[in-house]
Amino acid sequence: MFTDTGSKMSFPNVTIHDISTGFYETREMTEEEYSALLESGWTPEANTEE
Amino acid sequence: MANVKISALPAATSVAAADVLPIVQSSTTKKATFTDVAGAVGGVRVYASAAARNSAITSPTEGMCVYLTDEDTLQIYTGSAWVAIGATKTVSGVSEGLVWISNTTIGSAVSSVTVSNCFSSTYDKYKIVWSVNSQSATANAEIYFNNGASQYFNSGFWQAPTSSTVTNYSTGATATSIGIWGVWQGGIAAAHGITEIHSPYLAERTYCVSHGSAPGYMWWSQTQLADTSQNTGFVFRPSTGTITGGTISVYGYRK
Numbered sequence: 001m002f003t004d005t006g007s008k009m010s011f012p013n014v015t016i017h018d019i020s021t022g023f024y025e026t027r028e029m030t031e032e033e034y035s036a037l038l039e040s041g042w043t044p045e046a047n048t049e050e
Numbered sequence: 051m052a053n054v055k056i057s058a059l060p061a062a063t064s065v066a067a068a069d070v071l072p073i074v075q076s077s078t079t080k081k082a083t084f085t086d087v088a089g090a091v092g093g094v095r096v097y098a099s100a101a102a103r104n105s106a107i108t109s110p111t112e113g114m115c116v117y118l119t120d121e122d123t124l125q126i127y128t129g130s131a132w133v134a135i136g137a138t139k140t141v142s143g144v145s146e147g148l149v150w151i152s153n154t155t156i157g158s159a160v161s162s163v164t165v166s167n168c169f170s171s172t173y174d175k176y177k178i179v180w181s182v183n184s185q186s187a188t189a190n191a192e193i194y195f196n197n198g199a200s201q202y203f204n205s206g207f208w209q210a211p212t213s214s215t216v217t218n219y220s221t222g223a224t225a226t227s228i229g230i231w232g233v234w235q236g237g238i239a240a241a242h243g244i245t246e247i248h249s250p251y252l253a254e255r256t257y258c259v260s261h262g263s264a265p266g267y268m269w270w271s272q273t274q275l276a277d278t279s280q281n282t283g284f285v286f287r288p289s290t291g292t293i294t295g296g297t298i299s300v301y302g303y304r305k
Contacts, residue, residue, distance in 0.1 A: 012161035012292050014163070
């Protein structure tokens, strides 16, 4: 996983902006989103991997 | 000659040049008073079209101002032509060219930025201008389209700003479905780039041409998405690590 603090695993953030509705947020990724991100080829930087 | 209030003019009859208050003053035109200008707010003559305007005003003088309802334009006569003032989405000759669609601010420590519903049938060609304030690692800048499942082809070249050596690269069809179109160097200052995109929303191949720079790299690249799916948005991200701050702006080229 991205990082493991011992009590709670954390994931990188994601910014989402929907132009049609104006919806706009930056939040922590869900585990499902993070898994999809890894599958698409993105890699965590070396010093944050477990 | 006495001043004439535009608002006092009849609405549906022909009007002579001498009866229309020029907005631009010259030594030979009438002087506008505050009352005239205030009256002009509701008194600019309105015509259904340029043809109707030309029929009503056969000898315009410099500074005349009219409004055309078919184009929704406020126009002023320059002495040789009627020229639209300001811009609307439908004005020919005024807002043609690049039209701003959206700005997205990149959040803190994000691994991706999703911009949805920025592509539509309104435009066929787009420009994305992005800047990243900082990054956690040396990475490629990547973009992929929301319905582009596969078949990205990438090639280009890059160069260090302190070197004359140019390095070519080509990814072929990337297995990860990601369009690679830039490189930035992690940990130092900002990076920025521009991508021109042709037909992301059309059911045909999508073509991209990019260039950009960061403190350690300058790059130029092209990407083809052989997948002909229609795309309504894209994801911008580093190939590794996270990015913080900056802006992604999307513009459309008016057809």
